[in-house]
Amino acid sequence: MLNKKKVVVTGGTGRFGKVLKNYNTKKTYLFPSKKELNILKINSIKKYLKKKKPKYLIHLAGLSRPMSVHDTNIEKSINLNIIGTSNIVSVCSLLKIKVIYFSTNYVYPNAPGNYKEESPVYPGSNYAWSKLGGECAVQMYKNSLIIRACMTEYPFIHKFAYSNMFTNFIFHKDFIKILEKVLHVRGILNIGGPAKSVYNFAKKNNPNIKKLKIKNKKKTNIPLNSLMNLTKLNKILKKDRR
Numbered sequence: 542m543l544n545k546k547k548v549v550v551t552g553g554t555g556r557f558g559k560v561l562k563n564y565n566t567k568k569t570y571l572f573p574s575k576k577e578l579n580i581l582k583i584n585s586i587k588k589y590l591k592k593k594k595p596k597y598l599i600h601l602a603g604l605s606r607p608m609s610v611h612d613t614n615i616e617k618s619i620n621l622n623i624i625g626t627s628n629i630v631s632v633c634s635l636l637k638i639k640v641i642y643f644s645t646n647y648v649y650p651n652a653p654g655n656y657k658e659e660s661p662v663y664p665g666s667n668y669a670w671s672k673l674g675g676e677c678a679v680q681m682y683k684n685s686l687i688i689r690a691c692m693t694e695y696p697f698i699h700k701f702a703y704s705n706m707f708t709n710f711i712f713h714k715d716f717i718k719i720l721e722k723v724l725h726v727r728g729i730l731n732i733g734g735p736a737k738s739v740y741n742f743a744k745k746n747n748p749n750i751k752k753l754k755i756k757n758k759k760k761t762n763i764p765l766n767s768l769m770n771l772t773k774l775n776k777i778l779k780k781d782r783r
Contacts, residue, residue: 552601626675709733
């Protein structure tokens with residue numbers, strides 16, 4: 542069972558990491574600080590993982606928001622999202638630790654949606670390219686799972702939402718319930734919620750949210766249709782319920 546196995550989580554101070562830390566009450570997760578485990582320093586990673594001997598490593602650490610930082614500071618984006626991930630994979634492959642890497646549904650093209658795990662990828666932003674760069678390192682290590690995630694904070698933090706942007710948003714707290722059921726999976730797995738416009742998703746949480754529409758589609762680097770096919774995920778969850 543999962544609660545008998547150690548799970549190291551990088552990026553525990555991030556948005557999802559904080560929710561995961563507060564959600565878990567069985568103390569099965571370890572959340573090293575940057576001082577304890579620095580993803581840019583191979584020896585730091587080795588020292589910590591050799592000491593803790595986890596079965597799994599969930600790799601959340603990296604650079605995400607604001608999206609513009611991946612354009613204005615390319616070096617930082619590459620270091621944290623590509624090189625840092627490569628370092629994690631290198632050490633985990635030596636120590637036989639399974640890697641669970643959090644990528645994004647933004648690696649898929651801007652249309653037509655319904656993307657399966659084996660669908661062609663074509664990132665539309667530097668952020669998405671940096672996450673795909675991390676995926677390349679993880680793909681080299683077979684004892685791994687790449688999660689193409691679509692999740693957000695609860696409650697919905699924005700005052701407006703787009704009615705013509707379609708995605709598979711799921712709140713962090715609901716995402717965790719799925720995560721603990723898929724750690725045994727290898728390969729690539731899409732994880733998200735039901736297909737909806739961002740506005741319809743947000744409206745359930747906040748009936749007063751303002752509706753906006755993206756008029757100039759060429760000026761946004763966020764996909765207007767990043768809907769994922771969740772058939773593989775649903776089969777895994779159905780099997781888990783038996």
